[in-house]
Structure formats: C-alpha cells, structure tokens
Amino acid sequence: MRDAPELLERARELTGRRLTRVRLVTDTTEFMKLESGDVLELEGRRFVLKGTEYEGRFGLDEQPKYWVKRALDWEDGSAKIIKLVFFEEFEMALGAFKVRCFRSPAKEARILALVRGNPNFMQGESLQDTAGNQVRVLDRIHGGPLDHHLQELECGHQEYFERHLRRVLTKLSVAFGAIGWLHTQGERHGDVRRDHLFVDTDSGAWPWIDFDYNFEFKQNPYGLDLFGLGNVLAYAVARRDVTYQLVQQENPQAAQDLRSEDFSLIIKNRLMNLRKIYPYLPASLNNVLLHFSSGATVFYERVDELMAELTPAIAELPEEED
Amino acid sequence: MPIWNRILATVDEHESSLQAVRYLAGVLGGSDACRVRIMAVYHAPESNGHPAPEQRAEAAAQRKELLLGRLHVARQILVEARLPAYNVSTRMEEAGGRTIAETIMAAQRQGGFGTIVVGRRGVSKAEEFLFGSVSSSIVHQATDCAIWVIS
Numbered sequence: 001m002r003d004a005p006e007l008l009e010r011a012r013e014l015t016g017r018r019l020t021r022v023r024l025v026t027d028t029t030e031f032m033k034l035e036s037g038d039v040l041e042l043e044g045r046r047f048v049l050k051g052t053e054y055e056g057r058f059g060l061d062e063q064p065k066y067w068v069k070r071a072l073d074w075e076d077g078s079a080k081i082i083k084l085v086f087f088e089e090f091e092m093a094l095g096a097f098k099v100r101c102f103r104s105p106a107k108e109a110r111i112l113a114l115v116r117g118n119p120n121f122m123q124g125e126s127l128q129d130t131a132g133n134q135v136r137v138l139d140r141i142h143g144g145p146l147d148h149h150l151q152e153l154e155c156g157h158q159e160y161f162e163r164h165l166r167r168v169l170t171k172l173s174v175a176f177g178a179i180g181w182l183h184t185q186g187e188r189h190g191d192v193r194r195d196h197l198f199v200d201t202d203s204g205a206w207p208w209i210d211f212d213y214n215f216e217f218k219q220n221p222y223g224l225d226l227f228g229l230g231n232v233l234a235y236a237v238a239r240r241d242v243t244y245q246l247v248q249q250e251n252p253q254a255a256q257d258l259r260s261e262d263f264s265l266i267i268k269n270r271l272m273n274l275r276k277i278y279p280y281l282p283a284s285l286n287n288v289l290l291h292f293s294s295g296a297t298v299f300y301e302r303v304d305e306l307m308a309e310l311t312p313a314i315a316e317l318p319e320e321e322d
Numbered sequence: 323m324p325i326w327n328r329i330l331a332t333v334d335e336h337e338s339s340l341q342a343v344r345y346l347a348g349v350l351g352g353s354d355a356c357r358v359r360i361m362a363v364y365h366a367p368e369s370n371g372h373p374a375p376e377q378r379a380e381a382a383a384q385r386k387e388l389l390l391g392r393l394h395v396a397r398q399i400l401v402e403a404r405l406p407a408y409n410v411s412t413r414m415e416e417a418g419g420r421t422i423a424e425t426i427m428a429a430q431r432q433g434g435f436g437t438i439v440v441g442r443r444g445v446s447k448a449e450e451f452l453f454g455s456v457s458s459s460i461v462h463q464a465t466d467c468a469i470w471v472i473s
Contacts, residue, residue, distance in 0.1 A: 096448075097448070097449070102368075186419060217421075217453070218453075219423060219454030220452070223451060223454055227451065227452055265447060265451055266451070299451045
C-alpha cells in the first residue's frame with residue numbers, strides 16, 4: 001500500500017468526492033485497513049473503493065461487512081462489488097441442527113467462472129492480488145432481493161394470488177432450475193435464502209447471489225440447497241413467513257386446526273401447509289410445499305424432482321390480468 | 323456376477339458402526355464359508371474449509387487414523403468370533419467427489435460382493451432430508467446384491 005497522488009484526479013472524478021489522498025493497494029490481506037478512496041490494483045486492473053457494504057438479514061439491524069466493498073471500475077466507472085478474502089468458520093443453525101459452515105472464496109471464484117454469461121447468477125470474476133488472495137469483482141445488480149420485490153406489490157394475499165403469483169412462481173421456477181443445473185455441475189449454492197435471490201430491474205432476470213458458503217458433506221451434498229428452495233417457495237407463495245404465532249394472532253380459529261405435521265420439517269413453527277389459511281391455493285401447489293413439512297414421508301432429493309411437480313402446479317394458477 | 327458369500331461390511335467414524343460388525347460376527351461366527359471385506363470411506367477435508375495446507379493435513383491425518391482404528395477393531399471382532407483371519411480383509415477407500423453410498427456401491431461392483439452390511443444410526447426424518455442417509459441410499463442404489471441394514 002502506498003500513497004499515489006498521481007491517481008488523485010481520476011479517483012475524485014470517479015467518486016465525485018473531494019478526496020485528499022489516494023493509496024494504491026496491491027495486497028488486500030488486511031482489508032480492515034482499507035478506506036474509501038483507496039485504489040485496488042488486481043492483475044493490472046484498478047478499482048476505486050467507495051465504501052463498505054452492509055447486510056441486513058430479515059429485519060435485523062444492518063451489519064457492516066468489512067470484507068465487501070462498493071467500488072467503481074477505474075476504466076469505465078461501472079459499479080462493482082468487491083469481495084475480499086475473509087476466512088470465517090461458524091455453525092449455521094437450521095432448526096435444531098447445527099451445520100459447520102465456512103466461507104470459501106475459492107468456491108465462489110469457481111462458480112463465477114462456471115456461470116459466466118448465465119443471467120440466473122450474479123456475474124463477475126476472480127482476480128488475484130499480489131498476496132494471492134482471490135478477490136471477487138462482481139457487477140452490481142440494479143434491484144433488490146426477492147422479499148423486497150414482493151413487498152412492493154401493494155395488495156392483499158388473495159389479490160396477490162389471483163394477479164401475481166403465477167408470474168412470481170414462473171420466474172422462481174427459472175431460478176430453481178438454475179440451482180438444479182448448478183448441482184449437475186457438481187456445485188452447490190450453499191446458502192439459498194430469499195435475500196440471496198435478486199430481482200434485476202434492468203434485465204428482468206432473477207439472479208442468485210453469494211455462493212461463498214460451503215460445508216462438508218458426506219452423503220447428500222444438495223440437501224441444504226433443497227431445504228432453502230422450500231423456504232423460498234413458501235415465502236413466495238405466502239409473501240411472508242407464516243408462523244404459528246402469526247396465525248394465532250390473525251386467525252385464532254385457523255390456528256386451532258393446525259397440526260405439527262403442517263409445519264416445516266426443520267423450522268418447527270413455519271407453516272408449510274399454507275392451504276389451511278389460504279384455502280384458494282390449489283392442492284397441487286400446496287402438495288409441493290407439503291414435501292418440506294413434518295408430515296412428509298417422501299422428500300425431494302433433487303431439484304428436478306421438485307420441478308416435476310412445481311411446473312404443472314404453476315400452470316394451474318390464475319392467469320395474470322392486464 | 324456378485325458372489326453371495328463375499329461380504330462387504332462398512333464402518334465409519336461413529337462407534338455405532340461397529341454394531342453392524344458385531345451382528346455380522348454373531349451370524350457368521352466360526353464359519354469359514356464367507357469372505358468378509360471391511361471397508362471405511364475416507365472423505366478428504368474440504369480444501370476450502372481448511373485453507374492452510376498444514377491444517378488440512380492434520381485434519382486428514384486425524385480422520386484417517388480414526389477410520390484405520392475402526393477397521394482394526396472391526397477385524398478383531400470378526401476374528402475373535404472365529405472367522406478365519408485369512409477370510410477377513412480391511413480397506414479404506416477414498417470418496418473423491420463421490421458420496422459415501424456411491425463409494426460403497428462402486429466397491430461392491432468392483433469386488434463382486436453379493437452382500438453389503440451397513441449400520442443404521444437411526445437418523446431423524448429431518449436429518450435424512452438435510453444430510454442424507456447412507457443406508458437408505460444404498461438400499462435405493464443396490465440392484466444385484468443383498469443388503470443387511472443393522473439398526
């Protein structure tokens with residue numbers, strides 16, 4: 001890292017800020033020391049940093065992700081997200097289970113190369129710094145996560161069902177198919193969540209983001225991804241997470257009819273048998289959700305099994321009105 | 323064509339996997355009509371999970387040592403049950419990119435084993451959905467051999 005006054009003018013031009021100094025960074029190992037206005041040089045390309053990304057998950061306060069930076073391409077000024085190498089190992093809680101997870105820059109770099117040009121996944125490339133860190137330089141997606149998109153639709157649930165659900169699930173099925181394709185390539189997403197599925201307002205695509213979670217598996221490498229797809233589907237159908245507490249609050253009579261087998265196999269208070277509170281949902285769609293419930297006797301083991309039932313179920317949904 | 327009295331018994335890192343071997347010992351005790359291969363599947367630690375090569379090597383060594391220990395104990399159980407030592411062999415197979423069940427089934431085909439003996443830990447439905455079940459997968463995959471699932 002060195003002061004680079006020769007870069008000051010261009011950095012000011014790109015960022016629109018009155019920067020007083022610019023540092024040229026070629027080794028990103030100590031990412032906590034990076035500041036706004038620093039210029040990263042990776043494999044001969046330059047990016048000026050604009051700030052740190054924040055992540056707010058499901059209503060929690062936004063947390064800074066110091067290893068993820070907002071940046072601009074030095075040449076064309078395009079917006080980038082730069083993910084620096086941060087090895088983190090932790091236990092992910094899945095209902096009563098804990099899964100040992102770790103961040104894997106190498107996995108994300110591998111998948112980025114695999115999905116290049118595929119609109120169903122975020123786009124970018126991996127560039128090495130002088131210390132050999134695999135820095136991922138990602139194209140910024142204009143838009144937001146799926147849940148934000150669905151919340152923007154101002155209507156009640158029945159109207160959502162009649163006017164929007166078919167379109168939403170048709171788009172979702174493309175995204176699900178993309179995860180299935182990833183599996184056929186021997187890769188897994190690793191953290192399938194509704195806020196990891198973006199709605200790109202420029203292209204209209206729904207790309208998956210953030211593939212850097214990894215975990216050790218021995219028997220079923222894709223189970224966690226399938227579990228995530230079930231949660232995303234239930235969310236998209238209800239346009240929210242429906243818990244026992246929520247039903248009890250909104251419809252105490254319906255809550256009395258709920259049984260343990262109606263809820264998620266893994267997250268015990270998340271309702272999967274949504275037809276019990278939204279009776280207009282077709283049985284075919286509800287049956288797909290029931291495969292993720294405690295009452296299920298047969299589970300989807302592969303995405304194509306899920307798609308084989310989801311696709312005809314979508315065809316039964318009401319056509320969108322003009 | 324698999325040979326019925328060529329038996330593939332599997333052990334893993336769980337102590338409970340030896341239960342299946344003990345059951346096998348009880349059934350075959352004293353018999354010299356069967357040849358038993360005891361197999362353990364080794365999964366190399368994810369290179370991405372242990373980025374430092376020395377950490378990875380240490381984790382790999384620990385895993386291998388544990389499995390070799392299980393293989394040794396399993397062999398002792400069978401020999402002490404009066405199976406001739408020359409009829410009991412052990413092998414550790416590397417999974418590579420395969421699942422445990424796929425690795426076991428590949429060994430079955432390659433060795434012409436007519437019977438597979440596998441323990442069942444009794445995982446819950448939820449665990450089976452998230453992480454899979456070796457015994458269930460073997461039962462689904464097997465087409466030309468007998469499977470003993472020992473709970």
